[in-house]
Amino acid sequence: MVGNYPNTFFLHTIAATGEKPIVFTAKELPVGLSLDVSTGIIYGTAPKAGIYKVEVSATNKSGTSTQTLELNIGEKLALTPPMGWNSWNVFTSDIDEKIIMEIADAMVNTGMRDAGYEYINIDDYWHADTREADGKPKVDEKKFPNGMKHVADYVHSKGLKLGIYSCASEFTCGRRFGGYGYEEIDAKTYAEWGIDLLKYDYCFAPWNRKTAIERYTKMGEALKNSGRSIVFSICEWGVRKPWKWGAAAGGSYWRTTFDIFDHWKGNNPFQLSVMQILKQQIGLEKYAAPGAWNDPDMLIVGNYGKGNATSARGKFKGLSDTEYQSHFALWCMLNSPLLSSCDLRNMNDATKNILLNNELIALNQDIEGKQATLVSKKKGIWVYKKELSDGVAYAVFNTNSKQKSFVVSELIEKKIKGTVKDLVSGKVVSNSGEAINLDAHQTFVFKVNR
Known part of the structure; x- marks a missing residue:
């Protein structure tokens, strides 16, 4: 989601990771804007006020990823945190x-x-x-x-x-x-x-x-x-x-x-x-x-x-x-x-x-734009909850100077079956009621999809 004032300079690079080269496409790009297909840079003069939904795709040898990019041309900038x-x-x-x-x-x-x-x-x-x-x-x-x-x-x-x-x-x-x-x-x-x-x-x-x-x-x-x-x-x-x-x-x-x-x-x-x-x-x-x-x-x-x-x-x-x-x-x-x-x-x-x-x-960068709330502080373990457009994220933060442990099922309202992934380390851990260890000052972040 990108904000821009009407009829002013516009510049946005489509975020896309993966092996290069990557080829970009954009469907229904407003008049006045152009796409560099080799870099994903969209540039030009923003159109009149309105919400424009552009289907952007990035393709490399591994395949194609497509998403909708919302151009919100109006009174606000920085619609996601800069x-x-x-x-x-x-x-x-x-x-x-x-x-x-x-x-x-x-x-x-x-x-x-x-x-x-x-x-x-x-x-x-x-x-x-x-x-x-x-x-x-x-x-x-x-x-x-x-x-x-x-x-x-x-x-x-x-x-x-x-x-x-x-x-x-x-x-x-x-x-x-x-x-x-x-x-x-x-x-x-x-x-x-x-x-x-x-x-x-x-x-x-x-x-x-x-x-x-x-x-x-x-x-x-x-x-x-x-x-x-x-x-x-x-x-x-x-x-x-x-x-x-x-x-x-x-x-x-x-x-x-x-x-x-x-x-x-x-x-x-x-x-x-x-x-x-x-x-x-x-x-x-x-x-x-x-x-x-x-x-x-x-x-x-x-x-x-x-x-x-x-x-x-x-x-x-x-x-x-x-x-x-x-x-x-x-x-x-x-x-x-x-x-x-x-x-x-x-x-x-x-x-x-x-x-x-x-x-x-x-x-x-989630488009819901909700800042996390600190929902729990017990024995030096801080738990943050962040509402997302497609779910909820939790951060479990050990403020202590020594290792502590926690159990996922004891921290959140919704029961999760199977495993959860720590978005910080990338590790996948069991959610069968086993304790997860956190080193001093370590944070464990996981997401629960709707």
């Missing part, structure tokens, strides 16, 4: 044109694009020291010598989308020029550059909620009137409960916490651990819906304590692969935007396996 990558956690200020284009290449070459990842988001420090004389935003010409449109064109040629960063104040968090007072001119310029997403921060801005809502609403309106479908990411860290007003301000998703750091458990309120963030998501599920998502911050899978930001200058050494698996699985259950933040050019196999878990991604 998937992609963000530069901040690993690179902070050390970004340039070369790195961004290499990351785009890596997203294609690693199979991430085929799995549904599509956004390449440039965070802070893309800016020149000052704006142009006419007030337009200006890129750092040393970092981006060919300009931002050149980067956007390259990213788009890969079937991907480009995101950028600003702040609802005079300065960004990195003390580059912010967007406050320049909302219309910035939105128009971003559209001219070919930007597809804006992350809008809130450093150096008034603390009160009323002002925050006013500033985010002004940028939200400017983006909507820019002539381009630009997803709006609200990043005021959950302080003013944006889940209650973010959608009305034009946001497609909003941060619910301060920044995530590469550690499992901690107490620092400004260097949040995975466990701290999970606790802060409890009760927010009722505010999530297609086009309006809670964002518990980026994925730290594969950082291993190497990120410029997430390591806090070497303070945090990273998570174990088991913990990274749980982190990813639970973010999928929570309908979080799936924004990787590791160096995609240098991922190990464990990181790729986690980020490319198609069955977990399918839960996150």
Whole structure:
């Protein structure tokens, strides 16, 4: 399910994994849109408002897979949680044109694009020291010598989308020029550059909620009137409960916490651990819906304590692969935007396996758009339940620092015969009342079809 504003640029790559070459077809594609049959990239100008159901097929030597792709051309974007990558956690200020284009290449070459990842988001420090004389935003010409449109064109040629960063104040968090007072001119310029997403921060801005809502609403309106479908990411860290007003301000998703750091458990309120963030998501599920998502911050899978930001200058050494698996699985259950933040050019196999878990991604991208609810917390075993368009998913999460066990039939209402499959590990286990062991911080996810 893809959302887009009417009569604006449209770009979407059909997610399809398997042995190449793959040949794509699309039946009843609206006028104005074209399909690259060798890549699955649909591009062009979106039609007038309406819901268009397109039958898309992917064929390789193993056979053909067909599904219906719903194009919802109207007032909402990001009808499923956005998937992609963000530069901040690993690179902070050390970004340039070369790195961004290499990351785009890596997203294609690693199979991430085929799995549904599509956004390449440039965070802070893309800016020149000052704006142009006419007030337009200006890129750092040393970092981006060919300009931002050149980067956007390259990213788009890969079937991907480009995101950028600003702040609802005079300065960004990195003390580059912010967007406050320049909302219309910035939105128009971003559209001219070919930007597809804006992350809008809130450093150096008034603390009160009323002002925050006013500033985010002004940028939200400017983006909507820019002539381009630009997803709006609200990043005021959950302080003013944006889940209650973010959608009305034009946001497609909003941060619910301060920044995530590469550690499992901690107490620092400004260097949040995975466990701290999970606790802060409890009760927010009722505010999530297609086009309006809670964002518990980026994925730290594969950082291993190497990120410029997430390591806090070497303070945090990273998570174990088991913990990274749980982190990813639970973010999928929570309908979080799936924004990787590791160096995609240098991922190990464990990181790729986690980020490319198609069955977990399918839960996150389910068109029902229901965020999981924490339904049980007993003896350190947390159980999440997520309603799906074709069933229900459960996540059983061991928060303890030692191995624990559980029995599937004791956790869910519906009796399941035979076996269940752990969508995290891929293992199939018996459901005959036998206990299933979970290592410390391990998560077991299974689905019950209707």
